[in-house]
Amino acid sequence: MGLGLLAGCTTRAARPLPAARPEPPTVGRARPEAPEKGPRAYLGEGLASYYGPGLNGRRTASGERFDQNALTAAHRTVPFGSCLRVVNMENGKSVEVRVNDRGPFKAERIIDVSLAAARKLDMLEKGLARVRLYRCQDEGPVTSFSMPPEALPG
Secondary structure: OHHHHHHOOOOOOOOOOOOOOOOOOOOOOOOOOOOOOOOOOEEEEEEEEEEOHHHOOOEOOOOOEOOOOOOEEEOOOOOOOOEEEEEEOOOOEEEEEEEEEOOOOOOOEEEEEEHHHHHHHOOOOOOEEEEEEEEOOOOOOOOEEEOOHHHOOO
């Protein structure tokens, strides 16, 4: 009986640390020693979809009206007003969007972009694209650019 009481007084074992999030392969630069932090941080990879005409003019979660011709996006957690760079891994095309809504609401998707952003990513025909998300380098004007497919990792 005395042993049972003593066992209840011992401390609990420490929890193991969570596994580190894998970094994406780098293009044309040395891999940093520590995970990248700051304005150009990698946010994740997954499927992007787009939304357009059916929601045009409706209020977004941020309170502004959705404009399918603006370079905007819906993300589950990134703060409203944040700039994200979305890179289409299939063709290297990229666009910077401003987060003004919440979503997507399908678990396998990472971001919903506006019709204008989907057009710049060249994903209108398929409706979905495998993308990587990064924070914009600066919070200046939203622009778009292309990266040749041969420059993409993988």
